Amino acid sequence: MTKDIRLIATDMDGTLLNDGREISPENIKAIQAAIEQGIEVAVATGRDYTEAVMPLKEAGLRLPLVCVNGAEVRERDGGIIHQQVLTYEDFLMMQGILEEEELYYEVYTTKGAYSNNAKRGLDVIVDLLVNTGKFGSYDEVMSLAEERFAEGAINMTEDYNALLQQEDVELFKILAFTEDDEKRNRAKQRLTRKMDVAVSSSAKENLEITHISATKGEGIRQLSRHFNIPVENMMVIGDNFNDVSMMKTAGYSVAMGNAEEEVKQICDEITDENVNAGVAKAINKILGVKK
Known part of the structure; x- marks a missing residue:
């Protein structure tokens, strides 16, 4: 060795x-x-x-x-x-900023990951795949992205607020996404200025938001x-x-x-x-x- x-x-x-x-x-x-x-x-x-x-x-x-x-x-x-979880009050503040900046986002919880928009959810995984790999065609990328939902990696919900207010559900992370660099950067600045959160990226067009200690x-x-x-x-x-x-x-x-x-x-x-x-x-x- x-x-x-x-x-x-x-x-x-x-x-x-x-x-x-x-x-x-x-x-x-x-x-x-x-x-x-x-x-x-x-x-x-x-x-x-x-x-x-x-x-x-x-x-x-x-x-x-x-x-x-x-x-x-x-x-x-x-x-x-x-x-290390985020509080519901943390979520409400993040939700306000992300929706004002028009970012689509998913919530990662103790009961799994959830999306409230399947089409936008596909956009997120396509973005991740494009930025972390080399593919022969868009159809190939989309096929892999669709597997994410088919395999149950992402669940669907109509209401994030109702989900996160359930007693047995806690929030780990928000994955936010936009192709608009200005909106994404502004959202990041607002989040880090107003809250004790860690904001990073796993692809060019997303934000991963967790507790400052996560x-x-x-x-x-x-x-x-x-x-x-x-x-x-x-x-x-x-x-x-x-x-x-x-x-x-x-x-x-x-x-x-x-x-x-x-x-x-x-x-x-x-x-x-x-x-x-x-x-x-x-x-x-x-x-x-x-x-």
């Missing part, structure tokens, strides 16, 4: 997943090799638990998860390690405490701005070849793109595997 890495945390979309939203055989093999050498491997994603475990199950992997950008941390068996950086700190592994002995891999907090927290950070340029600049190393098993190459380098 070339570095004293005891835990590896990888982002999902645009990082661990290829353009078919699957984990490649190369990535699976590298993760299994790391685990066999006693290294903990976790996923840190903006997805909620339900949507995050789908590609892991398909790949035959059971890994700890930092979900909804750090708002929830789970053990490999799904047990809850940590949760970031991927805080998520890997929770894993650090849970596994008794210092953050200095962690390696993180990612591609976008919602990965920055964990890149600044971990002892070693790796940017994907397809990462945003600003993300590459803060990382210790740059690996290959997600379509070329960049995660596997980064892990194999740490393990000292020669190709």
